[in-house]
Amino acid sequence: xxxxxxxxxxxxxxxxxxxxxxxxxxxxxxxxxxxxxxxxxxxxxxxxxxxxxxxxxxxxxxxxxxxxxxxxxxxxxxxxxxxxxxxxxxxxxxxxxxxxxxxxxxxxxxxxxxxxxxxxxxxxxxxxxxxxxxxxxxxxxxxxxxxxxxxxxxxxxxxxxxxxxxxxxxxxxxxxxxxxxxxxxxxxxxxxxxxxxxxxxxxxxxxxxxxxxxxxxxxxxxxxxxxxxxxxxxxxxxxxxxxxxxxxxxxxxxxxxxxxxxxxxxxxxxxxxxxxxxxxxxxxxxxxxxxxxxxxxxxxxxxxxxxxxxxxxxxxxxxxxxxxxxxxxxxxxxxxxxxxxxxxxxxxxxxxxxxxxxxxxxxxxxxxxxxxxxxxxxxxxxxxxxxxxxxxxxxxxxxxxxxxxxxxxxxxxxxxxxxxxxxxxxxxxxxxxxxxxxxxxxxxxxxxxxxxxxxxxxxxxxxxxxxxxxxxxxxxxxxxxxxxxxxx
Ligand code: ADP
Ligand code: MG
Ligand code: ZN
Numbered sequence: 001x002x003x004x005x006x007x008x009x010x011x012x013x014x015x016x017x018x019x020x021x022x023x024x025x026x027x028x029x030x031x032x033x034x035x036x037x038x039x040x041x042x043x044x045x046x047x048x049x050x051x052x053x054x055x056x057x058x059x060x061x062x063x064x065x066x067x068x069x070x071x072x073x074x075x076x077x078x079x080x081x082x083x084x085x086x087x088x089x090x091x092x093x094x095x096x097x098x099x100x101x102x103x104x105x106x107x108x109x110x111x112x113x114x115x116x117x118x119x120x121x122x123x124x125x126x127x128x129x130x131x132x133x134x135x136x137x138x139x140x141x142x143x144x145x146x147x148x149x150x151x152x153x154x155x156x157x158x159x160x161x162x163x164x165x166x167x168x169x170x171x172x173x174x175x176x177x178x179x180x181x182x183x184x185x186x187x188x189x190x191x192x193x194x195x196x197x198x199x200x201x202x203x204x205x206x207x208x209x210x211x212x213x214x215x216x217x218x219x220x221x222x223x224x225x226x227x228x229x230x231x232x233x234x235x236x237x238x239x240x241x242x243x244x245x246x247x248x249x250x251x252x253x254x255x256x257x258x259x260x261x262x263x264x265x266x267x268x269x270x271x272x273x274x275x276x277x278x279x280x281x282x283x284x285x286x287x288x289x290x291x292x293x294x295x296x297x298x299x300x301x302x303x304x305x306x307x308x309x310x311x312x313x314x315x316x317x318x319x320x321x322x323x324x325x326x327x328x329x330x331x332x333x334x335x336x337x338x339x340x341x342x343x344x345x346x347x348x349x350x351x352x353x354x355x356x357x358x359x360x361x362x363x364x365x366x367x368x369x370x371x372x373x374x375x376x377x378x379x380x381x382x383x384x385x386x387x388x389x390x391x392x393x394x395x396x397x398x399x400x401x402x403x404x405x406x407x408x409x410x411x412x413x414x415x416x417x418x419x420x421x422x423x424x425x426x427x428x429x430x431x432x433x434x435x436x437x438x439x440x441x442x443x444x445x446x447x448x449x450x451x452x453x454x455x456x457x458x459x460x461x462x463x464x465x466x467x468x469x470x471x472x473x474x475x476x477x478x479x480x481x482x483x484x485x486x487x488x
Contacts, residue, residue, distance in 0.1 A: 008207045008245070010238045011215055012173050013124075013165035014230075016180060017158050018190040019131060019198040020063045026130050026157035027054030027097065034196055038136075038150035046130075046155035048093025053284050056081075060128065060157035063189040064104055065290065065298050067159055068126045070183055070305060073108030075295055081128075081282040086272075089149060090133040098160075100279045103127035104288065110163075110183065111307055112175040116321070118307075121176050122164035131156035134197075165204070165215065170234035174227050177201060178329075182306040186331050194225050201230055206251070207241045216241075217251040221265055223258045233258040236265055309334055317347035326355045332369045333359075336376055343380025350383045357400055374403045382410040394467055395419050422469045428461075428477055431469070435460045436481070447486055454478070 025032050028045035044052045068075050082100040108123035136148040161180065167173050181199060184190045191198040201224050206216035221237055224230045236258075241251055255272075256265040304312070306328050313324045313334065328334045333354070340350055358379070362369060382399055385391045391399060391414060402413045414420055422428060435457060436443050446453040461474050 007209055008238075008242055009210050010168055010170075010234070011165045011206050011208060011218075012167035012170075012234060013204045013218075014163045014167065014173060014176060015202045015204065016161045016163075016177070017131075017200045017202075018067075018161065018184055018192065020060050020157040020159065020189055021191055021198075022057055022059045022063065022157055024057060025155035026057050026060050026128070027155055030155065032156050033152075034191075034198070036152060038148070038152060041152040042154070047151065048154075054097065054282075056285060056288065057157060061104075061288065061290070062298055063157075063187075064126065064128050064159050065295060066187050066189060066302060067161070067184065068105035068108065069295070069299050070187055070302055071108040071110055071123050071126065071161070073105035073123055073126055075105045075290055076102060077290055077292075078102065079104045079127075079288045079290075081285045081288065082279045083282050084129075084277045084279055086277055088132065089147075090135050090154075092133070092151065092154070096130060096132060097282050097285070098129035099127035100274070102287075104290075110176065110179055112172065112179050113307075113325075114172060114175060119166075119172070121166045121172075124162045124164050126159055126161050129158050129160060130154070131158050165206075165218075170231040170238070173203065173234055174231045177227050177230060179306065182329060186303055186305055194227070197225070200225070203230055203234055203237075205234055205237050205241070207238060207245065217253050219251065219254050219256055221256045221258050222268070223260075225260070229258060229260050232260075232263065233265055236263070240265070303331070306331075313337075317341060317351070319347055319351045323348075323351040323355055326359070327351060330369065336369045336372075339376035340380035340383070343377055344383040344387060346383055346387045349386065350380065353379065353383065353400075357397075361404065373407055374400075378403055378409055385410055385414065389421060389423060389470065390414065391419055391421050392468070392471055394471070395421060398467075419468060422465050423473060425473060425477060428465075428469055428473055429481075431461055431464050432457075432474075432478055432481055435464060443485075446482065454482070457482075 022032055024030060025046055028043050030041045030043050030046055033041060045054060065075055079099060080102040081097050083095040084098045084100070085095045087094060103125045104127050106125045108126070109120045110123060111118045111120050113119075131153050133149055133151045133154045136150060138147070163176065167176055181192045184192050184199070193199060194201075203221045203224060204218045205221070206218035208214070208216045219237060219241070221233045224233055237256065244251060252270070254270055255268045257268040258265050310321075310324045310328045313319060313327060314321055327337050337351060337354055340354070341347055344350055358369070358372065358374075362372060382396055382403070385399070386393055386396050398417075398419065399410050399413050402408065402417065403410060406413070439457070439460065442453050442456060446457075457478055458474060461469060461478065462471075
C-alpha cells in the first residue's frame with residue numbers, strides 16, 4: 001500500500017529578523033535597550049512626529065555588512081532605504097523605513113549539516129530596517145478588550161535575512177536557524193534571544209508533488225518564538241496543506257499565526273503583496289554608499305565561523321563530530337575546550353567531560369562557561385591525571401565535584417584527599433584474597449556457576465579501596481584468581 005502523504009514534498013523559505021545590539025537606535029540617539037519601563041526610550045524621531053529627520057547609525061550598517069560577509073553575500077556599493085507604508089497600532093509613523101528594491105546585500109549562503117552531509121541554503125538578501133513597537137495584549141482574561149503599546153522598540157535596528165526556498169523539511173529549518181543563530185552570536189552583533197524577540201522567524205511553506213519543478217502556493221506562519229515552535233508549526237502547516245490538496249482543494253496565499261499553547265496555526269489574514277505597501281524611496285535619507293575599503297576593514301573583524309571551527313576541531317583534535325557540534329555551539333565553550341587541550345592529550349575524553357559534566361553544571365546553575373568556576377588549566381590537568389593513571393575516571397568525578405566546591409587544583413585535591421589510584425598489583429591481589437575470604441558463601445555459589453556474582457566481588461573490592469583501585473587491574477586480577485580456583 002502506498003501512503004498518499006508521501007507523494008508530496010515541502011518547500012520552505014525562512015525570513016529571519018535579528019535586532020542589532022548597537023548602543024543607540026537606527027535613526028536617532030535613543031538607547032537601544034530591552035526590558036526598560038514602557039515608553040521611556042523615545043524621542044520625536046522614533047515617535048515619528050512631523051518635521052523630524054532620521055540619521056543613519058553607522059554601527060548598524062557595520063554590523064549588517066559584517067553579517068552579509070559572514071553569510072557570503074555580495075554587499076552593494078549603493079543601497080536605498082524605502083518607506084513601507086501600512087497602518088498598524090504598533091507603528092505610530094504609519095510607515096516603516098526598510099529596504100526594498102536595492103537592498104544592502106544579496107546572494108549568499110549558509111551551510112547546514114544533515115546526517116553527515118553539508119547542504120547549502122542560499123540567502124536571497126539581507127536588508128536593514130527599523131523595528132516597530134510592541135503591542136501588549138492582556139493575558140488570559142478575554143473579557144478585557146484593550147491592549148497596551150510600548151514604543152521603546154520603535155527604531156531598534158534590524159536586519160532581515162531572507163533565505164531562498166531551499167529548505168525541504170522542518171528539521172532542516174530548525175538546523176538552519178540554529179546555524180544562523182550560531183553565526184550571529186559569533187559575530188557578536190545581536191543578542192539572538194528568541195524569547196525576548198531579538199531573533200524572530202517567519203516561515204514560508206508550500207508543498208508540491210515529488211519530482212515537480214514549479215513551486216506551489218505558499219503560506220507564511222508568524223509568531224514562532226522558539227526553534228521547536230518553528231519545527232512544530234511547519235509540521236502542522238505541511239499536513240494542513242496536504243489534506244487540502246488531497247481533498248481536491250486549493251491553497252490560498254495566506255498569513256497564519258502560530259498558537260504555541262494550542263499547538264495550532266490560525267489563519268490571520270489574506271497575504272498582502274508588495275504592491276499593497278506602496279513602497280517608495282525614503283526621501284529623508286540619501287542612498288547608502290559603502291566603500292570597498294570599508295568592506296575589507298569589516299571583513300577583517302570576522303572571527304573563525306562555527307562551521308569552519310567545527311571542521312577544524314574534528315581534524316586537529318580528532319574528536320567525534322557530535323562532540324564538536326556541541327562545543328562550537330558557543331564560541332566561548334569552544335575556546336574553553338581549546339584552552340584545556342594545552343594541559344592534556346586525550347582530547348576525546350576531555351570533550352566528553354565538557355559536553356557531559358561541564359554542560360550539566362552550566363545548565364543546572366543557568367550560567368555561561370565564562371562564569372564557570374573550574375579554570376581550563378584545572379580541567380585539562382584533571383584529564384591528564386586520568387591519562388597517566390594517577391586517578392581513575394570514577395575518582396575524577398569526585399575530583400571534579402571538589403574543584404567545583406572548593407576551587408582547588410586537581411593535584412591539590414588528589415593529594416589532600418589521598419585519592420591517588422591504587423595500581424600496585426600485589427596490593428590489589430591481597431585485597432582480592434581478603435574479600436574472597438570474607439565472602440565464602442558467595443565464592444562457593446560463584447564456583448558452582450553463579451557467574452553474576454563477579455560484579456558483587458568487584459563492588460566489595462572497590463569498597464575496600466574506597467574506589468581507588470584501578471578498575472581494569474582489579475578486573476584482570478579477579479578474573480585470573482577465580483579462573484584458577486575454578487580449575488582446582
Ligand atoms: P513575499 O514577497 O511574499 O514576501 P518573497 O519572494 O520575498 O515573497 O519570499 C519570501 C520568503 O518565502 C523567502 O524566504 C522565499 O524563499 C520563500 N518562498 C518564496 N516562494 C515560496 C514557495 N512557493 N514556497 C515556499 N517558500 C517560498
Ligand atoms: Mg517578504
Ligand atoms: Zn528616538
